[in-house]
Amino acid sequence: MNLDFxxxxxxxxxxxxxxxxxxxxxxxxxxSNFCGGADVSALRQxxxxxxxxFQRLRPNLVxxxxxxxKPIIAAINGAAIGGGLELALACDIRL
Numbered sequence: 304m305n306l307d308f309x310x311x312x313x314x315x316x317x318x319x320x321x322x323x324x325x326x327x328x329x330x331x332x333x334x335s336n337f338c339g340g341a342d343v344s345a346l347r348q349x350x351x352x353x354x355x356x357f358q359r360l361r362p363n364l365v366x367x368x369x370x371x372x373k374p375i376i377a378a379i380n381g382a383a384i385g386g387g388l389e390l391a392l393a394c395d396i397r398l
Contacts, residue, residue: 304338304340304341304342304357304361304386304387304390305341305342305353305357306353306356306357306360308342309357309360309361309363309364310360312330312364313363313364313367315328316328316367316368316371319373320371320372320373325373326373326374327373327374327375327376328371328373328374328375328376329375329376329378330375330376330377330378330390330394331377331378331379331380332379332380332381332387334381335380335381335382336380336381336382336383336384336387337377337378337379337380337381337382337383337387337390337391338382338383338384338386338387338388338390338391339382339384339385339387340384340385340386340387340388341357341361341385341386361386365389365390365393366393368390368393368394369393374395374396375393375394375395375396376394376395376396376397376398377390377391377394377396377397377398378398379391379397379398
């Protein structure tokens with residue numbers, strides 16, 4: 304998870320929220336993991352501003368998922384670690 308992930312997920316939720324053709328949202332990971340949590344490479348690269356902004360915006364995404372008007376399904380296809388587990392728990396259904 305990083306700033307791009309948060310922004311793209313918020314944008315996707317915006318796009319389908321009022322679309323009556325979409326009845327639920329399914330979130331899945333690519334590859335063999337669901338989500339490994341925060342991308343710590345920004346920390347290693349000394350991008351403190353990016354990390355702080357991510358820490359402010361990530362809870363907004365999780366809360367939005369918790370109260371989203373359409374069901375959100377987590378299709379968990381592997382490890383869900385740290386923030387990835389939090390993301391899965393914010394969904395209505397976890398498979």
